[in-house]
Amino acid sequence: MDAMKLREEILALTKNYCEAKQTQEDSAFEPGKSRINYAGRVYGLEEMTNLVDAALEFWLTAGRYTREFETGLAKFLGLKRALFVNSGSSANLLAFMTLTSPLLGERRIRRGDEVITVAAGFPTTVAPIVQFGAIPVFVDVDLATANVDVTQLEPALSERTRAVMLAHTLGNPFRIDAVKEFCKRHDLWLIEDNCDALGSKYAGRLTGTWGDIGTSSFYPPHHMTTGEGGAVYTDDPLLAKIALSLRDWGRDCSCASGEDNRCGHRFTGKFGTLPEGYDHKYVYSHFGYNLKATDLQAAVGCAQLARLDEFTRRRRENFDYLYEQLKDLPELSLFKAEPESEPSWFGFLMTLTGEAHFTRNELVAHLERHGIQTRNLFAGNLTRHPCFETLKEGVDYRISGALTNTDKLMNDAFWIGVYPGMTREKLDYMIREIRSFCNANGGEQP
Structure with missing residues (x-):
């Protein structure tokens, strides 16, 4: 046949x-x-068909689906270039390491330079800074938004500051206008960790597109999925060139997988002290990695990208419904967005107030017993984790001011899901269990 x-x-x-x-x-x-x-993949026959189609083609590494996905993602974001990688963590690593390239001259980040960030988040926003040998400088967050307190940026600045690297917490955009202005005034790079916020907007503009370079994660709980996977994106041609090199082993060549001699000088160039005409496909301008994803993952991503606007709409509807049904509980302070933002929410964050006669863990244990999955705000305060025990404050990292609100979120905050697969019946059940627990433990709400 x-x-x-x-x-x-x-x-x-x-x-x-x-x-x-x-x-x-x-x-x-x-x-x-x-x-x-709290989250899960939402997919249909398009994803499954694309995946089987890619498998039958058996290209496996980056191919036509990868090119389609990278082009589609860049178009969605309104940026010139997007690079598909194997995870959101790899995306953050690639984004940060791009800014260490010698091709950036005096603006490159060097070991010992400082990068302003927050401790209330996921560790892979900070890990590349530490792994490279730069110094993360931690500032506190705003309690209502769980995002960076922008009034703490100036006090954290030093003559060694070279960049700001921040995430939009659970899809809630940080005050990116203020952060962008701070970076511009002090000639700092801005890395926008958009892993929890794809589809969110601030002042009418998509998050991930404000910074010099942005990142996404496509792990199953995120706004769209490729299984494992992530992306780095930018409007800057030089940053795109560096990121491509670092993603693909550090090579100088920009040929796609399976392609040869795009530059037309594969055997005629002169590089470093290599012999003239050395094969350009094996010339390395950076100490890089192999962070590529597969065409099977990209095939799923192409179908998911077509659903992203609908996913965003449903996340907002689910969040708004939870908010309206729980906003009157005095025991809980609910997540708030900045006035100019339109979040594509990743989760519904709640923080215990002074009115609560119970602990966060007691409420969470009740919900878990009743089949409701919960999550803390990731690391809470990253500087309190075992990975910091071998680091010395003031040498390997710096804390600017007090992390009071960070510790409050670590002790008293948790979140539940709003992902597109959440039905109204499930939302109502979660609302009933939260309200009944608060009522049974000192609240007055019915």
Whole structure:
């Protein structure tokens, strides 16, 4: 039988399988018995069909789906270049290391330079700074938004400051106008960790596009998924060139996988002290990595990207519904957005107030017992974790001011899910359990 016809039949059967599988998975929700995860992948026959199609092609590494996905993501963001990588953590590593390149001259980040960030977040925003040998400078956050307190930026500045690296907490954009102005005034790089906020906007502009370089994660709980996966994106051609080199082993060549001699000088160039005409595909301008993802992942990403606007809408609706139903509880302070922002929420953050006659862990334990998955605000205060025990404050890292609000979030905050697969029935159940616990432990709400 003709291979193309077989392929068409396989893809048609894949569609049938996906429809049958989803019908089976869409079982009725049973309050108290069914588990409500904080997040999960939401997909359909397009993702499954693309994945099988890529598998049948068996290119495996970056190929046509990767090119389509990178082009589509860059277009969605309104930027010139997006690079697909194997995780959001790799994206943060690649973004930071891009700014250490000798090609940037005097603006490059060097070992011993300082980078302003926060401790209330996920560790891979900070890890590349420490791993390179730069010095993270931690400032406190605003309690209502869980984002950087922009009034703490100037006090944290020193003659060694070279960059600011910050995440939009749980999809909630930080005061990026103030951060951008601070960076511009002091000639600092801005790395925008957009891993929890793809689709969010600030002042009408998508997050991830304000900084010199932005990052995304496509791990299953995130705003869209490729399984494992992430991206680095920028409007700066030089930063894009450096990031591409570092992602692809540090090579000087920009040929795509399977491509040769794009520059037309593969065997005629002169590089370093190499012999003239040394094969350009094996010339290295950086000490790089292999951070590429596969075409199978990109195939899923192409279908997910088409759903992103709908995912964003549903995340906002779910968050708004939870907020309206829980805002009157005096025991809980609910997540707030800046006036000019339109968050694509990653989670619904709650922090205990002085009115609470219980601990965060007691409330969380109650919810978990009743099948509601919860999460703390990631590291809480990263500087209190075992990974900092071998680091010396004032030498390997610096804390500017007091991390009072950071510690408050570490002790008293948690969040639940708002992802697109969350049904109204599940939201109502979570609301009932939160309200009933608060009522039973000193609250006055029905």
